[in-house]
């Protein structure tokens with residue numbers, strides 16, 4: 297029997313009517329003869345509400361309790377969908393992470409899946425053709441027998457991990473847009489849906505801010521060669537397939553333009569310019585688990601000194617400032633400046649490997665709109681720039697046009 301994993305995001309299960317609609321979609325696939333495992337998210341807005349409760353009761357709460365609370369949204373939708381399926385005459389059973397179990401490490405709040413025990417799910421496929429409805433986003437940390445969660449958007453990773461464990465034919469990610477677009481369709485009205493995208497480009501797009509798939513889900517799909525399709529839960533149309541590079545017939549120079557608002561810029565002014573200065577700054581930050589992304593070092597106005605500018609995630613900004621202030625004497629900087637009003641805009645495409653001038657086109661397009669570039673970073677298939685947050689939309693749309701991505 298072919299096996300299919302179907303994942304439904306928050307907007308797709310936002311109310312009972314939509315859950316009934318999801319049940320119909322699952323029933324059709326089941327009627328076609330496949331073994332079906334479903335992953336559900338919490339109803340749209342629920343996880344945000346739960347996180348707000350936690351931060352209201354204690355801003356830096358015990359992460360084990362955080363996970364107990366924020367994992368609860370998915371419990372509700374898994375039970376509701378199982379009932380909706382039973383109402384349609386489809387045998388179905390809900391499962392929480394600990395019941396399967398979906399075993400994770402102990403990194404509460406952003407745990408990684410280590411293994412999924414699918415024996416019982418398989419047995420029920422064979423004996424009863426029962427649909428398994430799993431609560432996404434959650435797992436079990438075996439040592440302490442505590443519930444864990446996988447980080448925001450983690451149900452995508454639950455789905456890909458389950459598809460890999462079940463050796464499913466495909467993992468269908470149902471969401472509120474028709475697939476993966478050349479840019480966020482809510483910001484760039486002329487964005488086009490892609491029929492196919494490579495794992496590598498999808499990985500860059502996800503990690504540079506396109507939240508349509510969680511980054512870890514793409515990493516896992518790429519590693520275990522899981523076929524992933526992103527499609528709409530509201531319209532019956534093929535979506536976007538994430539595939540190997542050799543399955544793409546015509547490769548565009550740039551496949552996508554993304555943005556991330558989750559950035560903050562730090563500048564340390566007038567740091568002594570001598571060997572070891574970067575290690576002295578970034579060592580303590582690494583020890584404090586702060587992830588540093590873009591870095592530039594400038595000549596300072598003062599002789600023998602340098603200015604160091606770098607970016608961190610918004611959530612790490614306060615921690616970064618306190619680490620740097622604690623080490624102020626040793627680092628000997630004159631001033632620390634922090635700016636959270638920045639966005640990172642990136643253009644991504646495997647075509648960059650074989651073509652020159654991609655970055656130049658980006659700089660030109662931004663210059664024509666009078667947008668100042670604060671920091672630049674590149675990788676083999678990506679160019680990113682940091683700009684003032686107020687220009688995010690203008691930059692995205694201009695770059696989308698400059699790379700010939702606009703729909704007709």
Ligand code: ADP
Nearest residue numbers: 305306307471472476477479480482506507508
């Ligand atoms: P779900 O709740 O189904 O997991 P998400 O909100 O996590 O859905 O992800 C879907 C959203 O991702 C879309 O509504 C869209 O605004 C946003 N998005 C950002 N970049 C892209 C892109 N390149 N293609 C498609 N959607 C994108």
Ligand code: ASP
Nearest residue numbers: 337343433448449450451
């Ligand atoms: N409900 C979780 C979140 O909002 C997980 C998910 O939807 O993927 O982040």
Ligand code: MG
Nearest residue numbers: 305449507508
């Ligand atoms: Mg999501």
